[in-house]
Amino acid sequence: MKIVQIEATCISLPLNTDLNISGGKYNRADRVYVKITTDQGIYGWGEAAPIPQYAEETMESVKFIIDKYLAPLLIGQDPMNLAQIHEQMKVIKGNNFAKAAIDFACYDISGKALGVPVYTLLGGKYRDKVAIGQSIGIKSIDHAVEEAHKYAEEGFQSIKIKIGIDPDHDVKTVGAIRERLPDIPIRVDANQGYRLEQAIHALSRMEEYNLLLIEQPVPKWDLDGMAELCRLLRTPILADESLYTIHDAVQLIKHKAADIFNIKIMKPGGLYPSLKIAGMAEAAGIPLSIGSMIEAGVGTAAGAHFAAAVKYLEYPSDIKGPTLYSDDVLQEPVRIEKGFTYVPDGPGLGVEVDQEKINHYKVDL
Ligand SMILES: [Mg+2]
Structure with a gap:
C-alpha cells in the first residue's frame, strides 16, 4: 500500500468556554485536520492541535510543514510502516504536532487495512x-x-x-x-x-x-x-x-x-x-x-x-x-x-469525520 495524497485543512472550532491558563487565554481552537489517501482507496485521518500559548507550533506552521516538507517526503511510502514514516520525518527537526497528525492518520489506515482498532x-x-x-x-x-x-x-x-x-x-x-x-x-x-x-x-x-x-x-x-x-x-x-x-x-x-x-x-x-x-x-x-x-x-x-x-x-x-x-x-x-x-471499537481510530463540518469550519490562510 502506498500513500498517494496528503491533505491538510486548517479549521477553527468554537469553544463553549474561555480557557485561561498561566500562559494565555483563548476561546477558539485552531486545528489542522489531515487526510491521507492510499492507492488502495483506504484513507485515514489525523489531527494536529497546536496551542501557541503552550507549544511552539501554530495552525499555520503545521499546514506549511505538512504541505511543503512532510507530504513530498511521504507520498509513495507505505503508511503501515510507522517506523520508516517516523525515520523519514526526522529529516525535518521538531514540528512534532504536524508529525503527530501524520502518525494518527497512518495508524487509522493501518487499523482499517487490517480490520482492527488502533489499540x-x-x-x-x-x-x-x-x-x-x-x-x-x-x-x-x-x-x-x-x-x-x-x-x-x-x-x-x-x-x-x-x-x-x-x-x-x-x-x-x-x-x-x-x-x-x-x-x-x-x-x-x-x-x-x-x-x-x-x-x-x-x-x-x-x-x-x-x-x-x-x-x-x-x-x-x-x-x-x-x-x-x-x-x-x-x-x-x-x-x-x-x-x-x-x-x-x-x-x-x-x-x-x-x-x-x-x-x-x-x-x-x-x-x-x-x-x-x-x-x-x-x-x-x-x-x-x-x-x-x-x-x-x-x-x-x-x-x-x-x-x-x-x-x-x-x-x-x-x-x-x-x-x-x-x-x-x-x-x-x-x-x-x-x-x-x-475507547472506540471500530477498525482504525473507530471514528468517521464529517467532511461537511470540515468545509464549514475551514480557515483559508
Ligand atoms: Mg498541564
Missing part, C-alpha cells in the same frame, strides 16, 4: 474506558468553586485547578474548592507558572488541602527544581511541559524530576513515540496520566486508544477535548459520559 496495533487494551477529570481555568474564587461543583455533579472523577499566576489567589481558590467538595480528588496545574521559591511556598500551603498531584509547577527546563519539589513535598509531582520527547523522558528519569508522567500523544509526534515513553515510564516505575491538547474528535479518539493500551494509567486523564467545544467534526462523537471517555 490492537498498540498491543491490545487494558481498559475499555478512561477516567477523566475536568479543568477549571484561572478565575475568581466564587466562579471556580461554582464550576468545580458543576463538574462534580456531572460525574467527573477529579477536578484539575489551573494555578500559576498569583500564588496567594491559587492557595485560596484550592482551599475554597476543598471546603465545598471535601472528597473529590484535586490536581493543580501551574503550567510552569511558579519560580522554585514561589512553588515551595505556595504548594506546601496548598498540600494541606489534600492534593492528588501537582502538575508542572516550575518551568519545563528546571529539572533540578522539579526534583527538589519531588523530594520536599509529599504530593506527587507530574511532569507535563517538561516531557515532550523520548529524550526528555530519559532526562526526567535520570534527574528523578517527576513522580508521574503526563503523556500527551501530540508532544513527541504521535502514538509511535508515545508508546516508547510509556515503556520507559513502566521500566522506571513511573505511573501515568494521559493528557491532551484538548483535541477535537480525531485526536481524542487517538488519545483514547493510547490510554487503553498503556499499563500504569493510575491517575485521571484529560482526554476530554470535545466536552469543551460547541461543535465537533465527527459524524458520531467519541462517547464521553459521567467522567469517562470510552
Whole structure:
C-alpha cells in the first residue's frame, strides 16, 4: 500500500468556554485536520492541535510543514510502516504536532487495512474506558468553586485547578474548592507558572488541602527544581511541559524530576513515540496520566486508544477535548459520559469525520 495524497485543512472550532491558563487565554481552537489517501482507496485521518500559548507550533506552521516538507517526503511510502514514516520525518527537526497528525492518520489506515482498532496495533487494551477529570481555568474564587461543583455533579472523577499566576489567589481558590467538595480528588496545574521559591511556598500551603498531584509547577527546563519539589513535598509531582520527547523522558528519569508522567500523544509526534515513553515510564516505575491538547474528535479518539493500551494509567486523564467545544467534526462523537471517555471499537481510530463540518469550519490562510 502506498500513500498517494496528503491533505491538510486548517479549521477553527468554537469553544463553549474561555480557557485561561498561566500562559494565555483563548476561546477558539485552531486545528489542522489531515487526510491521507492510499492507492488502495483506504484513507485515514489525523489531527494536529497546536496551542501557541503552550507549544511552539501554530495552525499555520503545521499546514506549511505538512504541505511543503512532510507530504513530498511521504507520498509513495507505505503508511503501515510507522517506523520508516517516523525515520523519514526526522529529516525535518521538531514540528512534532504536524508529525503527530501524520502518525494518527497512518495508524487509522493501518487499523482499517487490517480490520482492527488502533489499540490492537498498540498491543491490545487494558481498559475499555478512561477516567477523566475536568479543568477549571484561572478565575475568581466564587466562579471556580461554582464550576468545580458543576463538574462534580456531572460525574467527573477529579477536578484539575489551573494555578500559576498569583500564588496567594491559587492557595485560596484550592482551599475554597476543598471546603465545598471535601472528597473529590484535586490536581493543580501551574503550567510552569511558579519560580522554585514561589512553588515551595505556595504548594506546601496548598498540600494541606489534600492534593492528588501537582502538575508542572516550575518551568519545563528546571529539572533540578522539579526534583527538589519531588523530594520536599509529599504530593506527587507530574511532569507535563517538561516531557515532550523520548529524550526528555530519559532526562526526567535520570534527574528523578517527576513522580508521574503526563503523556500527551501530540508532544513527541504521535502514538509511535508515545508508546516508547510509556515503556520507559513502566521500566522506571513511573505511573501515568494521559493528557491532551484538548483535541477535537480525531485526536481524542487517538488519545483514547493510547490510554487503553498503556499499563500504569493510575491517575485521571484529560482526554476530554470535545466536552469543551460547541461543535465537533465527527459524524458520531467519541462517547464521553459521567467522567469517562470510552475507547472506540471500530477498525482504525473507530471514528468517521464529517467532511461537511470540515468545509464549514475551514480557515483559508
Ligand atoms: Mg498541564
